Amino acid sequence: MNAHDEDRMKELLRQAVSRVDDDAKAGRDLWPAMRKRMEARPAGLAQFHFSWFDWALAAGLVAFVGFLPSSIPVILYYL
Amino acid sequence: MQNDVSKVLDEFREGRAGTFEAAFETLFHQHQRAVYGWILRIVRNPAAAEDLTIETFWRIYKAHARFEPARGFEGWARRIATHAALDWLRALRPEDELPPDIPSVSTGNPAITAEIRRMTGLAFGRLPPKLRIAATLAVVEEQPYKDVAAALGISVGAVKLRVFRALRLLRKDLEREGMKP
Numbered sequence A: 001m002n003a004h005d006e007d008r009m010k011e012l013l014r015q016a017v018s019r020v021d022d023d024a025k026a027g028r029d030l031w032p033a034m035r036k037r038m039e040a041r042p043a044g045l046a047q048f049h050f051s052w053f054d055w056a057l058a059a060g061l062v063a064f065v066g067f068l069p070s071s072i073p074v075i076l077y078y079l
Numbered sequence B: 001m002q003n004d005v006s007k008v009l010d011e012f013r014e015g016r017a018g019t020f021e022a023a024f025e026t027l028f029h030q031h032q033r034a035v036y037g038w039i040l041r042i043v044r045n046p047a048a049a050e051d052l053t054i055e056t057f058w059r060i061y062k063a064h065a066r067f068e069p070a071r072g073f074e075g076w077a078r079r080i081a082t083h084a085a086l087d088w089l090r091a092l093r094p095e096d097e098l099p100p101d102i103p104s105v106s107t108g109n110p111a112i113t114a115e116i117r118r119m120t121g122l123a124f125g126r127l128p129p130k131l132r133i134a135a136t137l138a139v140v141e142e143q144p145y146k147d148v149a150a151a152l153g154i155s156v157g158a159v160k161l162r163v164f165r166a167l168r169l170l171r172k173d174l175e176r177e178g179m180k181p
Helices: A003-016 A031-040 A052-067 A069-078 B002-014 B020-043 B046-062 B073-091 B114-125 B129-140 B145-152 B156-176
Strands: none
Touching (some): A003 B114, A003 B129, A003 B156, A031 B046, A052 A069, B002 B020, B020 B073, B020 B129, B046 B073, B073 B145, B114 B156, B129 B145, B129 B156
């Protein structure tokens, strides 16, 4: 694709997809929704969130090490 | 006035109970319109832009300790907003069409038919999100390459390359559909 083709494609794209108005603004005040989200999930707690899969993986690892204590050096080696 | 701005930014970054929430609310009201406008330019869907504005400020709220006042709040917020919008575009199905009711600037050219416009719009929606976002901001929205690069966290050269690849893919896609752009 040469420079002429590139300019042609740019023009075509500008015709197909309109530019957003510079004065576009949200249809509602977003602060109440923001406030609601902050109250629902405090940031400090969100940092320490673990999914059920994390817990299941940890439980599986503990059980495995419990049954086979000799595997501990092998696990540590691969960490 | 300048002192007030830097005081708010310092209070936001420090995150101390009592001043942090008020500083965050001030920053939200000061920047929500700019953040919403930037996101709307990328996602071109007003409802999604509203949700993503809240998502962006939520990420800002959580990441306050990583904010560097010397680098400015607006650029930082724009970068987070761009990544939130990119995540949304990645989750979007390729066949989803752009909504026609966004507040836009008319640039109609009678030489280009409605059918060509429609097919180009559809082909544009099928572009990979990383290329689509660069082409939207640099070509459609005519934002300076420097600003696009800062928002995407890449170099100006990389933005130019992404725009070129987007246009080339778009051309190939249209040719496959039987159009000669």
